Amino acid sequence: MSLTxxxxxxxxxxxxxxxxxxxxHQPAVFAIVxxxxxxxxxxxxxxxxxxxxxTGMSFSDHPLRxxxxxxxxxxxxxxxxxxxxxxxxxAAERQALVAQLRQTYPEPNASI
Amino acid sequence: MAEAARxxxxxxxxxxxxxxxxxxxxxxxxxxxxxxxxxxxxxHCPYTHSNIRKEYRDAPYMPxxxxxxxxxxxxxxxxxxxxxxxxxxxxxxxxxxLLVYAKSRGCKIGLITNGSLFNEENSRALLEAGVDMIExxxxxxxxxxxxxxxxxxxxxxxxxxxxxxxxxxxxxxxxSKIIGSAVNQTDVDIDAVERFWLDVGLDTLIxxxxxxxxxxxxxxxxxxxxxxxxxxxxxxxxxFIFERLNIDSRGNVMVCxxxxxxxxxxxxxxxxxxxxxxxxxxxxxxxDKHLAGRGKDIGLCAGCPDWKYRSWQHNxxxxxxxxxxxYAAKQLKLGEHDDFQSTAGQ
Numbered sequence: 159m160s161l162t163x164x165x166x167x168x169x170x171x172x173x174x175x176x177x178x179x180x181x182x183h184q185p186a187v188f189a190i191v192x193x194x195x196x197x198x199x200x201x202x203x204x205x206x207x208x209x210x211x212x213t214g215m216s217f218s219d220h221p222l223r224x225x226x227x228x229x230x231x232x233x234x235x236x237x238x239x240x241x242x243x244x245x246x247x248x249a250a251e252r253q254a255l256v257a258q259l260r261q262t263y264p265e266p267n268a269s270i
Numbered sequence: 271m272a273e274a275a276r277x278x279x280x281x282x283x284x285x286x287x288x289x290x291x292x293x294x295x296x297x298x299x300x301x302x303x304x305x306x307x308x309x310x311x312x313x314h315c316p317y318t319h320s321n322i323r324k325e326y327r328d329a330p331y332m333p334x335x336x337x338x339x340x341x342x343x344x345x346x347x348x349x350x351x352x353x354x355x356x357x358x359x360x361x362x363x364x365x366x367x368l369l370v371y372a373k374s375r376g377c378k379i380g381l382i383t384n385g386s387l388f389n390e391e392n393s394r395a396l397l398e399a400g401v402d403m404i405e406x407x408x409x410x411x412x413x414x415x416x417x418x419x420x421x422x423x424x425x426x427x428x429x430x431x432x433x434x435x436x437x438x439x440x441x442x443x444x445x446s447k448i449i450g451s452a453v454n455q456t457d458v459d460i461d462a463v464e465r466f467w468l469d470v471g472l473d474t475l476i477x478x479x480x481x482x483x484x485x486x487x488x489x490x491x492x493x494x495x496x497x498x499x500x501x502x503x504x505x506x507x508x509x510f511i512f513e514r515l516n517i518d519s520r521g522n523v524m525v526c527x528x529x530x531x532x533x534x535x536x537x538x539x540x541x542x543x544x545x546x547x548x549x550x551x552x553x554x555x556x557x558d559k560h561l562a563g564r565g566k567d568i569g570l571c572a573g574c575p576d577w578k579y580r581s582w583q584h585n586x587x588x589x590x591x592x593x594x595x596x597y598a599a600k601q602l603k604l605g606e607h608d609d610f611q612s613t614a615g616q
Binding site: 159160161162163165166167169193196197198200201269270 | 324570
């Protein structure tokens with residue numbers, strides 16, 4: 159579904175074990191999000207943000223996957239993507255958005 | 271100015287809050303997102319401004335079995351099935367058949383449509399079944415504005431289909447109310463839109479606030495032409511949880527129309543009764559919090575930018591009442607006219 163994080167629209171949730179952004183896909187800023195609480199009163203917490211780079215990224219074997227899962231607690235984490243076109247200085251723009259999101263949500267497991 | 275003054279004069283609150291008397295047993299209204307595809311790309315639509323449609327690619331249409339289960343349960347209560355959300359309802363391959371079925375089970379039907387897919391056959395079927403409210407999302411009163419706010423649709427087709435529906439209603443003596451709605455957004459003269467469509471013959475026109483749906487979309491309120499709140503959300507509970515619920519094409523029940531991404535799950539109508547869901551722990555949680563003045567303790571409600579536009583008085587039930595009165599008045603006039611003609615012919 160859609161989730162606006164820091165004013166940007168993200169698409170998800172995708173399960174970590176199968177999520178991947180391939181090299182021929184648009185690069186994206188990703189958000190690792192855990193859905194916690196009762197099904198009728200969910201709380202979305204931001205575990206981590208990052209960017210996929212120009213060559214893609216697999217989340218099933220991501221070196222931080224165990225860390226994300228531990229940080230998420232009971233609710234398994236999932237990944238949301240905000241794709242960004244390969245125009246201009248796209249890598250720098252992705253990195254700037256990651257920095258902005260980290261600034262907006264500085265504390266660990268911040269509610270979105 | 272005139273609109274602002276009129277808005278101020280309407281009462282939006284009440285003395286006491288709680289389940290509406292008509293919703294004590296069962297919700298008064300079930301808002302069904304029973305179609306997700308759409309043939310338009312309206313700039314004010316939350317689905318145009320989100321990825322939700324993509325996420326429903328595996329469930330674009332509510333299955334017949336789910337719809338009929340809802341209709342079978344809602345019918346005995348005379349509850350409204352509000353057919354909206356997600357996409358254009360008439361794109362459902364069984365749209366007419368299912369709506370006629372729901373009427374036969376005792377449901378009231380409020381159909382919200384862009385009006386582009388009507389023909390004489392399906393219009394006639396809906397009118398003969400007595401679909402209670404057929405609401406055309408008109409949003410404009412001229413070709414140029416319509417092209418901007420209803421991208422992908424044809425102005426002449428809309429006008430033609432509205433007139434056909436009105437003509438058929440008169441010919442069939444149908445009880446259906448035929449109304450319009452328009453989003454009050456910049457570059458649209460909402461009062462002119464109202465005048466135009468009442469002149470065409472619609473029973474009433476709903477002037478909708480421009481909504482953004484918060485975290486679900488990337489809409490912002492810069493297109494809103496009237497952002498004045500109806501209620502103070504610090505003091506007044508949200509009325510929706512005391513009268514209605516929302517169901518998506520998978521049968522999942524969401525707490526309200528703000529949650530178009532279906533982040534909440536109050537239950538699923540394929541596995542539970544709607545009555546049980548309505549009285550279940552999820553809705554009770556929301557109602558208790560709101561009645562205690564602590565609705566903003568709930569993350570979803572705290573982030574809801576649309577709660578302030580949900581009036582306890584100026585709402586769909588008022589629209590139904592206005593449309594019924596307007597149609598009754600028209601029928602009276604028609605009756606006098608008929609008598610005059612019959613007398614003149616003697």
